[in-house]
Amino acid sequence: MRRIHLILRRLVLLAAFLILALIGYGYVRQGSQHLPWTDLDLAQPVGLFTGRKLAALTHEPDRCRALLKRAGIAYTPVEPGGSGQCRYSDAVRLKSQEGSARLSPAVVAPSCPVVAALKLWEWHVVQPAAQQTFGQAVRSINHFGAYSCRRLYGRPQGDFSEHATADAIDISGFTLADGRRISVAADWSGGGKDADFLRRVRKGACQFFATVLSPDYNAAHRDHFHLDQAERGAFGWRGCR
Template sequence: MRRLHLIVRRILILAVILFLLLLAFGWLRQRPQDLPWTPLDLSQPVGLFTGRKLAALTQQPASCKALLDSAGVDHVALHPGGSGQCRYSDAVRLRSDRDAIALSPASVAPSCPVAAALKLWEWHVVQPAAQRFYGQPVRGIRHFGSYSCRRLYGRSQGDFSEHATADAIDIAAFVLRDGRRISIVSDWKGQGKDAAFLREVRDGACDLFSTVLSPDYNAAHRDHFHLDQAERGATGWRACR
């Protein structure tokens, strides 16, 4: 009798496991962005592996530009430029239409993977947060630039910054439709709505960029978010501070 109870128990456990697997399979079929092997689709919401797929675009420049095209992102691909440690090969300039957030200055040209992550950040993080906190969209993002041939923190020695290959952009402020400006240098500290908005969009960026550095990281980032798609190879580690 004891052996029969043991067999029945095992059958019940297997049945529960099978049921849970079927539930998980059905849920994942509705969310392909949560599967590591499905191709990246910029029209889909952010999933568990979206950040990894965006980072992989650093090795797939043609695929990246095709993704921007398929998502209807208006952009201009720039010719390769720079040299040595400061060479870039896949920079794109985003052109704003009536519904898109305008980058200011508009001449900025980050790498394609950074541009793709920026669009997903705009669609699925920044604008939803702006609607929740302010009841209106963001119409502009002020930045400190993307490409800059320099080493980390402007040092004379050591590793080069991701800015040296246009794989980064520094975000300084957000401008709402009514003209109100929320800036990182002025509004990061405190417990108010502006600080909460900035932290929410910072946290959302962590799901899309390889590196996100904010005023919580160090004094050098007191006035901006550093967002990059660093080419870290097989390790693929991510930083969010």
């Protein structure tokens, strides 16, 4: 019994040390976004818990839209629609802004948490990677859509896809400032700069989305990146393949 108490005491001390170390790390890095209990701010540098805070916005649509506005992201709210398992209530449509990549086609209206993650991904991963790889910006992020009332993989039974609530978007590629297109279907396995760019932005998306699936996952994703904000709790699993 004494040995068990000693082990428990050491575990408590270790947990306390880790919490203090996390707090210290957050302050040393001069950013409260590294701390799990601070409020999300899209205009601040990305922190260790930014991705989980983004996913948690699925339950706070008003707060999510306020964060978009505060960060200077122009959008138009979309009226709730659908029904049952396919109901969406917090979709927004991005407006064109100078110096920012547009979604193409522009009619897409993902949920607010997906849009928030898309913008952080663009700012912190996509545009820097394009400049470093190609020496130019990304003009548009191309996609296959966001909302779709269907089950996973289009099966007749089983769990519904995150697309059924507009909490996902399928990215098919990118168009550079000079008009050249980088396609997941054509360039993922082609080697060279285009493939390196796609792998870099796929990996970077894992900071901001609860689930990131690419051609490395299975044949169903051979031509796109599936990005979603499935809310699995503060310490739920996150998928990145």
